[in-house]
Amino acid sequence: MTFKDHFSAHAAIYRAARPDYPAALYDFLVDAAPSNERAWDAGCGNGQASVDLAARFREVIATDPSAxxxxxxxxxxxxxxxxxAAEQSSLAAASVDLVCVAQALHWFDLARFHAEVRRVLKPRGVVAFWSYADCRVDEAVDAQKNRLYHDLTGPYWPPERALVDSGYASLPFPFERIPTPGFELHMDWTLDQYLAYLRSWSATQRYIRALDQDPVSLVESDLRVAWGDPHRRRMVHWDFHLHCGRL
Known part of the structure; x- marks a missing residue:
């Protein structure tokens, strides 16, 4: 099947520049699952979540339509x-303890994917869908990031980005909800790491392809002033949203 592919062209950049999800999140999920036998990471991308799941589950099946x-x-x-595709996996019926989707649910055909989740989950199996949206450092850095996000790359964000910004609040969740603790997503980054993250945005890459110019370069000098010592590690915080439930 065809799929909306916004990351294949810069898969290596994406792998190197994305924040790590909190270890406490995975600990919570393995405790909630009926066993730690098998987890499915749907829309796994570069396997960022798959690796952490593999430290806690005996087997991880990680799928993505992008080779x-x-x-x-x-x-x-x-x-x-x-x-x-997440909507049509090769997993056996009732074979999975946990289905997780990390920052990818907004690309799926939800009706078909939910049916696939119900097919492959074991009884009382767990589903966990999470996303992270806007990030913050401080007022000066954020002003330049917002200029990039809204003024420069704004027209180049896919429409599905609005679902991420809302924390998937409007998406159906046809599962028995599990109360979850609050998880924080943050990284201690140098300026170069922060700039790499900005360049990994799908909208940044679409801007480059459309205009043959890197939009990050248009704010980089002001960002360097706002950041200060480029080798200084600063805390970058993201809005993190988790939807967790049980079959």
Missing amino acids: EQIANAALRPNISYRVE
Whole structure:
């Protein structure tokens, strides 16, 4: 099946520049699942969540329709990467303890994906869909980031980005909800790491392809002034949203 592909062309950049999800999130999920036998990371991209799941589950099936993303995924002995759509997986029925989707649910055909989740989950299996949206450092840095996000790349964001910004609040969730603790997503980054993250945005890459110019370069000098010492590590915080439930 065809899919909306905004990351294959810069899969290596995406892998290197994205924040890590909190360890406490994975600990919570493995405790909630009926067993730690098998997890499915749907829309796994470069396997960022797959690797952390593999430290807690005996087997992880990680799927993504992008062969380029899979080619850039981190390998582990107990991760099986498969190039296939989340809506039509090769998983056996009632074979999975946990289905997770990290920052990818907004690309799916939800009706078909929810049916696939119900097919592959074991009884009382767990689903976890999470996303992160806007990030913050301080007023001066954020002003330049907002200029990039809204003024420069704003027209180049796919319409699905609005779902991420809302924390998936408007999306159906046809599962028995599980109360979740609050998880914080943050990274201690140098300026170069922060700039790499800005360049990994799908809207940044679409801007580059459309105008043959890097929009990050248009704010970089002001960002350097706002950041200060480029080697200084600063805390970058993201708005993090988790939807968790049980079959």
